[in-house]
Amino acid sequence: MSSMNQIEEEIISDFELFDSWEEKYHYIIELGQKLAPLDEKYKLDEYKIKGCQSSVWLNGEERDGKIYFSADSDSTFVKGEIALLMMVLSGQTPEAILDAKLEFIDALGLRQHIAVTRANGLAAMIKQMKTYALAFSSASK
Amino acid sequence: MTPFNINKIRSxxxxxxxxxYGKPLVYFDNAASSQKPKVVIDALVDYYSSYNANIHRGVHFLSQKASAAFDAVREKVKTFINATSEREIIFVRGTTEAINLVASTYGRKNIGQGDEILISAMEHHSNIVPWQMLCEEKGAVLKVIPMNEKGELMMNELPALLTEKTKFVSVVHISNSLGTINPVKEIIRQAHAKGIPVLVDGAQSTAHEIIDVQDLDADFFTFSGHKILGPTGVGCLYGKLHLLEAMPPYHGGGEMISSVSFEKTTYNEVPFKFEAGTPNIADVIALGTAIDYWNQLDRQAVSAWEKELLNYATKLISEIPAVRLIGTAENKASVISFVIEGVNALDAGMFLDTKGIAVRTGHHCTEPVMQFFKIPGTLRASFMFYNTKEEIDSLVENLTKAIALLQPHSVA
Incomplete structure (x- = not known):
């Protein structure tokens, strides 16, 4: 597993190929469409993060000291955002997840499209991923 | 009257x-906020550049000029909605504040334990929540006029809902999420027959209908400036004079008083009683300019054009496979709301955004409407007289592309 910084750098350099919001949109949609499906048993309210315009179901599991996420959303774009977050955070240690600054999000030039709306709750997803990390890190102590 | 000339208007x-994003802007979010003609923008700049001053108490040149310009707008609004007196016009921040004002003053004074307030199934949250807050405070009960699958109020239910406990009716003129034009005149007639006052939420209707509060016989009528070509942060509450006079004040402060001592304050007359503090002078003046702009338009031609845009869009959008229109009332304003099978509204709305097309997605602050139709939200395109059929063509073409991209392919 590459370090988080390396993965973030790779994502940033992928996005540097795109000139426009339209190209970024299509890329994120493609990531969303490719996101591995979430086991139906996690599509319950207790796994749900409710946004204003979309819902996300997120599960985190620990294997060998690392956390692996799986997720789904009714919005393909939001699934694409989750895929980006999972590239960076899934498979990392709880400590690394808790420390993650996720500065790549700003470098992608997406803030104006995703963060200004309360529509999809990217911040809520990050918070939930960190909550899993916190739970697993305190459980292992 | 200038003849209706879409190119001239757009300019x-x-x-x-x-x-x-480098593409021609297609603005179809007019139900959320209208765009502004240059004269309205200029009025704001002109006020701040040449006669900015506080009004009504200044002895100097600037204050007198600002006061005169401000006061003239009350008269313009009076004529615009055909009120009886300019004293019936209260400047507020917008429809939301106007409804809160009525709930907090008229409502607090006249509604008590066990009384009923009647609204409709298609209200904006701003015509639900202030009444719920009042009900909670007073132990009153909120009742709802139901609607049918087309998004029309079930008027046959109305007589039974207007009971001796009903103390107030507050109903939306045109639904922001469905486009339905409600028969408010008939609702008012039936309510008045039982002595019940009625507030009409005109946030959407004032941009699309010629408003005549006397013909409607509305007790209260509210609208927001920014939805009728004016600036944000200003709106109007119309109220029948005898009702306004009997109502307690809303906010305390300057302007709303007649005299103040530490022992007793006497209140100013209507409308000033409801306008505490320095008013929104610049935006009120620019609202006046927006009304001037409406007055030089041929309103019949504007109306006919909006109808044509609605019919054109309804036909083309309903022909797209997988599209289901939400809100198919017989009598509709230029709002088209729909869902697409298998496609999330937010995803489609963002796709349209990448093409420079502005629509709205979500519940449009009418969650009960979405609950009724059992959907999380819709895509909504809302048209104004400055929109064109070419823009609708672009919407339809790009919707088709969005569906091709986003709909799950049925290849197993």
Whole structure:
């Protein structure tokens, strides 16, 4: 597993190929469409993060000291955002997840499209991923 | 009257020649906020550049000029909605504040334990929550006029809902999420027959209908400036004079008083009683300019054009496979709301955004409407007289592309 910084750098350099919001949109949609499906048993309210315009179901599991996420959303774009977050955070240690600054999000030039709306709750997803990390890190102590 | 000339009209709205992501802007979010003609923008600049001053108490040149310009707008609004007296016009921040004002003053004074307030199934949250807050405070009960699958109020239910406990009716003129034009005149007639006052939420209707509060016989009528070509942060509450006079004040402060001592304050007359503090002078003046702009338009031609845009869009959008229109009332304003099978509204709305097309997605602050139709939200395109059929063609073409991209392919 590459370090988080390396993965973030790779994502940033992928996005540097795109000139426009339209190209970024299509890329994120493609990531969303490719996101591995979430086991139906996690599509319950207790796994749900409710946004204003979309819902996300997120599960985190620990294997060998690392956390692996799986997720789904009714919005393909939001699934694409989750895929980006999972590239960076899934498979990392709880400590690394808790420390993650996720500065790549700003470098992608997406803030104006995703963060200004309360529509999809990217911040809520990050918070939930960190909550899993916190739970697993305190459980292992 | 100038004849209706779409190109000339579009040239009067600077923003309509802007680009979004390098593409021609297509603005179909008019139900959320209208664009502004240059004269309205100029009125704001002119006020701040040449006669900015506080009004009504200044002895100097600037204050007198600002006061005169401000006061003239009350008369313009009076004529615009055909009120009886300019004293019936209260400047507020917008429809939301107007409804809160009525709930907090008229409502607090006249509604008590066990009384009923009647609203409709298609209200905006701003015509639900203030009444719920009042009900909670007073132990009153909120009742709802139901609607049918087309998004029309079930008027046959109304007589039974107007009971001796009903103390107030507050109903939306045109639904922001469905476009339905409600028969408010008939609702008012039936309510008045039982002595019940009625507030009409005109946030959507004032941009699309010629408003005549005397013909409607509305007790209260509210609208927001920014939805009728004016600036944000200003709106009007119309109330029948005898009702306004009997109502307690809303906010305390300057302007709303007649005299103040530490022992007793006497209140100013209507409308000033409800306008505490320095008013929104610049935006009120620019609202006046927006009304001037409406007055030089041929309103019949504007109406006919909006109807044509609605019919054109309804036909083309309903022909797209997988599209289901939400809100198919017989009597509709230029709002089209729909869902697409297998496609999330937010995803489709963002796709349209990449093409420079502005629509709205979500519940449009009418969650009960979405609950009724058992959907999380819709895509909504809302048209104004400055929109064109070419823009609708672009919407339809790009919707088709969005569906091709986003709909799950049925290849096993």
């Amino acid at each position: 009067e709205f600077p923003i309509l020649s802007e680009k979004a």
